[in-house]
Amino acid sequence: DTEVTQTPKHLVMGMTNKKSLKCEQHMGHRAMYWYKQKAKKPPELMFVYSYEKLSINESVPSRFSPECPNSSLLNLHLHALQPEDSALYLCASSYPGQGPGAFFGQGTRLTVV
Amino acid sequence: KNQVEQSPQSLIILEGKNCTLQCNYTVSPFSNLRWYKQDTGRGPVSLTIMTFSENTKSNGRYTATLDADTKQSSLHITASQLSDSASYICVVSRQAAGNKLTFGGGTRVLVKP
Numbered sequence: 001d002t003e004v005t006q007t008p009k010h011l012v013m014g015m016t017n018k019k020s021l022k023c024e025q026h027m028g029h030r031a032m033y034w035y036k037q038k039a040k041k042p043p044e045l046m047f048v049y050s051y052e053k054l055s056i057n058e059s060v061p062s063r064f065s066p067e068c069p070n071s072s073l074l075n076l077h078l079h080a081l082q083p084e085d086s087a088l089y090l091c092a093s094s095y096p097g098q099g100p101g102a103f104f105g106q107g108t109r110l111t112v113v
Numbered sequence: 114k115n116q117v118e119q120s121p122q123s124l125i126i127l128e129g130k131n132c133t134l135q136c137n138y139t140v141s142p143f144s145n146l147r148w149y150k151q152d153t154g155r156g157p158v159s160l161t162i163m164t165f166s167e168n169t170k171s172n173g174r175y176t177a178t179l180d181a182d183t184k185q186s187s188l189h190i191t192a193s194q195l196s197d198s199a200s201y202i203c204v205v206s207r208q209a210a211g212n213k214l215t216f217g218g219g220t221r222v223l224v225k226p
Contacts, residue, residue, distance in 0.1 A: 006156075042202060042216035043157070056213075090156050104149075106155040 006091050006105035013103055014113055015081060021108045023074040023091030029103070032074040034066060035090040037107070049074060050096045081112045115140040117217035120183040125223045126193050128175050133218045136203030144206040148177050148188045151200045151219070160188070160201075193224045 004025045005031040013019050017078045035043035048056035048068065049068040057066075063085075074091055091105040119137045126132045138146070145164045149157035159179040161170040163186070170177050174191045190197055203217040 004156075020164070040221075076123055079216070088154060104158070104176075106156045109154055 004091055004093050004103050006108050008108060010101055010109045012111045018079045019028055021076040022027040024072055025065055025074055026094045029093035029095055029108035030065055031094045031096040034076050037088040083112050086111045115215050117203055119191050119203050119220050120215035123221040128193060128195060128226050130193055132190050134201050137216055138184050138205045140205040140207050140215050142208040145209040146179055146186050146190050147204045149202045151202055155186045157202060162193055196225045198222060
């Protein structure tokens with residue numbers, strides 16, 4: 001299994017909703033990442049987990065809350081988002097120290113209304 | 114400052130023709146350089162990865178080159194197909210801060226019949 005699986009593929013949520021994005025990999029990678037990508041822009045790093053511990057938070061607003069329940073799963077909890085948070089959210093994984101490697105998920109297209 | 118610059122920003126080519134995309138970087142200390150293909154609204158898919166000692170890497174009709182002395186890379190697409198229409202992103206990994214990635218702005222390629 002050489003895939004990073006993200007669910008859902010699409011999500012529309014109101015500004016008062018609470019939702020979660022999920023990411024799963026079974027490649028034995030111990031580093032997992034969340035990126036945010038706006039249209040026609042490169043991905044921007046949000047969070048890095050290494051061995052299930054948060055190692056990098058790129059000054060992301062607290063309305064985004066990451067969680068790494070185990071070495072295969074990564075969640076991104078969303079609450080009180082703004083319309084400008086609408087974007088493609090990408091998950092990636094790698095062996096620690098190697099950067100995100102070659103494995104990105106297909107992304108979740110998030111629209112905040 | 115760690116930067117990755119890609120050119121051209123966009124490119125239109127006829128099906129069956131070849132094209133070359135450029136990537137210049139100032140990221141230091143260098144770890145590796147990757148080329149990704151990203152279809153609109155989807156996650157990036159790795160095409161090639163090269164370390165300091167490698168100067169060429171092929172993946173089917175895609176051939177990447179790396180000149181670590183001049184800090185330049187290129188991606189050559191041979192006999193383009195309609196399915197090659199996508200954004201191509203050059204990404205350089207730095208040997209520090211958990212191998213943080215620096216993304217180029219991408220080149221949008223449109224292959225016309």
